[in-house]
Amino acid sequence: MPAPAEVVIGYLTSMAASIRPDGKPAYAPATIVRRASSINAQHVAAGIAPPGADGRVSRSIKGIKRSRSTPQRRVAPLLTNDMRLLLEGMTARTWPDGVGAIRDSALMLTGFAGAFRRSELSALNLSDVIPDPADGIYLRVRRSKTDQEGEGQIKGLPYGVHPLTCPPCALYRWMDLVRAIDRGKNRNQVMLALSKSGQPNSHICRDVRRLKRIVDESPLFRPLAGGGVIKPARMNGHAVGEVVKRRVAAAGLNPDLYSGHSLRAGFVTQAFKSGSDSRSIRRQTGHTGDAILSVYDRENAPLEGNAVRNVGL
Template identity: 60%
Template structure:
C-alpha cells in the first residue's frame, strides 16, 4: 500500500513536498537549489489554506484505506464512493451529520488533486464517479444549509451603542471592535480579508472617505487586488472612516514605542465619540504592520494579527452584550448584512457586486431570496 503524506511525494524527484493539484512533471533530477525553487513555485500556485486542507483530507483517506485494506493510490472508483458514503453517514451524538456536503466536496477534490500530482488518472472518468456520489449525497441531505443571520444596520447600531466606552482599558477593545465592525459591514468584507489588512492598505481620500486595499481574497488567489471605498458617514456612531482613524491613532501610539503610557494618553485624547474626526487631513502610511491586532489584558495591544476566527468570536461576544442571540451571528454576518441591507434599500445586484467583489449574481440571489423576500415582490402590490 502506498503511504503518502501531504498529499503526494511523487510530484518531482528530489523536490520534497509537492503542491497539491498539479500534474506530475517528467524530467531529470534537478540540482538541490533548482529543485527547491521549483518546489516553492509549485507550492505558490495554491493557497496555504488549500494545501493544509488537502493534506489533512489525504491523511484521512489514506488512513481509512489502510484500516480497510484498500489501495489509496491509485484508488478504485468504488473505494472513493465507499469513503465518501461512510463519511456522509457519520453523525454526531445529537444526530446531525458530522460532515457538511461542502467538506465532502473538498475531500473529493483533494483525492483528485493527489492523483493528478502523482501522474495517475483520477478515480473514475476524470473524477465523474466522485461527482456522482456527491450528487447522491446532496439529494439525501434534505436540510437547508445553515447560514448565519445577516447583521443589518439597526443591529449594527445596537452593538455599537453597547460597546461605546471612553474608559481605560475597555476603550482600546471598543475602538478596535468598532473599526472591525464598521469596516467589515461597509466594505462587505470576508473575515479573512479583514484579518489580512495592513496599515498601508488604508488609503485616506479627501473626497470618498477611506479606500481599503484588498490584496488577495477567496476568489482572487492570484492577487489582482480590489479597492473598497468606505464613505464618510452621516452619524459619527456609524462612520467607518472615523472608527478606522480612532483605532489607527491608538496604533500610532503603540507603534511609536511610547508604551502603555502613550496608549493611555492617546485614549484620553481620542475625543468625543459623538463627533466626527474623519475630515482631518490624513497621510497614508507605508507600514506593513497589521491593521487589526490581537489584544491582551489591561488594554495591551499585541503585534500579532487578529485572526478570522477572532473576528468571528468578537462579533458573537459583542452581539451577546447588545442583547442579540450570539448563536445566530458570525463573522460572515457583516458581509451578508451589507448585501441584505443594500437589497432592502433598493440597490441592484451590479451595484452590490461593486463592493462585494462577487463575479456573478448567483450567490447574491441567495441573500435576496432568503433575507429580503419582499423586495421587488409582486405580493406587495396585490392589495392585501
C-alpha cells in the same frame, strides 16, 4: 493519481455514511462536495483528467445531497439598524475599556461597510489603508477566498453621515492608538490619544493630516490584553467572530445566531433591501457571480421586488 472513479465514489460514500458518537453525520454534504472538488482540482493541476468528469461521480454526489437534504445553517445578518444598536453600546471611551470599544467599532464597521470576510479583515496591514480626500478610505485586499492568484481588490469605505457610524472615523480612531503603541509611546500617551480622538461625537475623518499614507506592514487589527494593552500580533478569523458574538450579546441579541460572517451577510442583505442590484453589490463583496448573492436575497430579503407587495392586501 489518477484516482479511478470507483475509488472516489467509495471515498465520498464512506464520508456520507460516517456517524459521530452523538449519532449525527460526521460530514456535511458541503464538506463532501468540497473534498470532491479538491480531488478534481489536484488532477487538473497535474494535467490529468479529473475523476469528476465521470458521470458516475456526479450522480453519486447528487445522491448524497438528496439523502441528506437538510437546510444549510446560515447566520443572521447584522443590518444597519443592528449596527447602530451595537455601536451605541460602545460609546463609553474611558481607559481601559475604551481601547476595546474603539477597536471593536473599527473592526465591525470595516467588516460591515467593506463586506469583508473574517480572513480578509485579519490579513489587513496598516499599509493597506489608503486615505482618499474625496471618497474616504480605500482598503487593499491582497488575497481572498475567490482570488487565490492574489490579483487583489480595492474596497472603499465612504464617509459616513454620523460620527458614530462613519467607517473612516472609526478606523482613524483605532489607528491613532495603534500608531501610539508602535512608536514606543508609554501608556500615558496612549491614554492621551484615546481622549483626543476616541470620542465618537464628532468627525475626525476630514483632517488633512490624515491623508498621508502609512507605509507599515504591521497588522491593522490586533488582539488586546488586560488593562487596555494592544498586542503586536494579528487577530485571527476566530477572534473576529468572538468580537461579534460578544458585542451582540451586550446589545441584548442572541449570540448563537450571529458570527463574524454576519457583517458580510448584513451588508449584502441591507444592500438588497435598499434597492441595490447584484452587480453593484458584487463590486464590494468580490463575488464572481450571482449564485451566492441570490441566497441572501431569497432568504433574508424575500419581499424586495416581490409582486406580493402590489396585490392590494
